[in-house]
Amino acid sequence: MSEGPNFPPLLTGEELTGTSDPFVKACTEATLGCDAGLVLYNLHPDRLETAIVLAPETPLEQAMAAFCAVGVGLQNALGALAPPEVAVHLDWSGTILVNGAACGQLSVAASTSEPGEAPDWLVVGLTLPLIPPSEDAPGDTPDQTALFLEGCADVDPVALLEAWSRHTLVWLTQLDDEKGRETLHREWRGLAWNMGEDVTLKTGETGTFLGVDENFGMLLRGADGQTQLIPLSERLKRN
Template sequence: MITLSPQFPPLIKGLAAGPANPLTIAMTEAEKGTDAGLLVWSINDQRLRAALVLAPEEPLSRATAGYIACSVGLQNALGVQAPPETAVHLEWAGGVRLNGAHAGALHLYASTANSDEIPAWMIVSVELSISLPDSVVVEPGQTPDWTALDQEGCGDVNAVELLEAWARHTLVWINELDEPNGRATLYREWKGLVWKLGEQTSAHLPGERVAGTFLGVDENFGMLMKLDDGKSRLIPLTALVERA
């Protein structure tokens, strides 16, 4: 069990969850009106879990750009910590891929699902596999759709330092969104990291799976997909908002 306390930048307040679910604690604190920047975390030998509380000042349809900022922040943190040959990609719907295989995911929660309403709070949670369970005995590359850091040559990555790096990079991108061209800057960074852009793929939404060709996104990072039946569909990023 990892017990070292991470050091976070100003505006980020860490709270160790121990074996508890960080998301549950973050939601409880958000409902109480905690300040933005609360980062609840839990790390053991097999996985890293964390939940960051945000306090948007825009309607949900635009505030969800903060979710993209957190995603890019995680990719940047992994890009620094992992060996340079490790490919780290982000699925539009939140999945995190290492060398093409699933290694974790980000999830989005908010106090409202109304895209026109300013949320009282928004939470982005992260779960990342550090190692596969002891019950799974495989050689690297034998589980192409399910992997972990140690299966992809990242066994030396320090999970506490990775969490610290995620907080730092995420804060940079969230602050970037306050700049006049911040959303465009974030988009340019994200575009080079997103999985299967311009290709056939599928998006796993809460209660639905959508398949087709990923054509691009709109100004609020909504996914434009050409469905397998030839029709086009715009899926707003707010479709990813999950219930507790």
């Protein structure tokens, strides 16, 4: 493993240790007025945790596209570092899937929950398990996995963090451009898990996942044939 990650221009890394949670710390730092582009990370032996602080200049519902940009950035990074047979998908709720099993989670928080209000800050966090918490019978939880169980034992977590930050920055810098957002939209749709299939959301809602609108809100068709739009801002972590 290399000594420490190198981040691209516009991003500033800060390492945390022990049990410090980068997502919680990033939200605290954002509330205190830290600069945008701060990346907090904690490289545990069994998992990678990181979070990035952003300062959107668009209404919250449009700014939520950053949540998807971070996920696509991870897929791009794993695509560059992992064996070609490793398939990465993104669930609309933020779950990361590797070879069809849950392998990590994206989280998002903002200074406001009002869709039409531009947030002072927005934080997107990423947790990615590297090895399972226990070596006992990994087959007992076939719907959950860890990166190193999926042929990625040679992927250096520091190199992965670096690659994720580079790819994510590329997508984030395109969000102010209409064509860039359209490109992200196409890329994310190609990675979306269960699109076109029946899904059950964590809120208990069920229906057919038809797709997403221009702001990545879910189009969900219920049993009554009616389609509802669920804004992506519903994924915000509430303080």
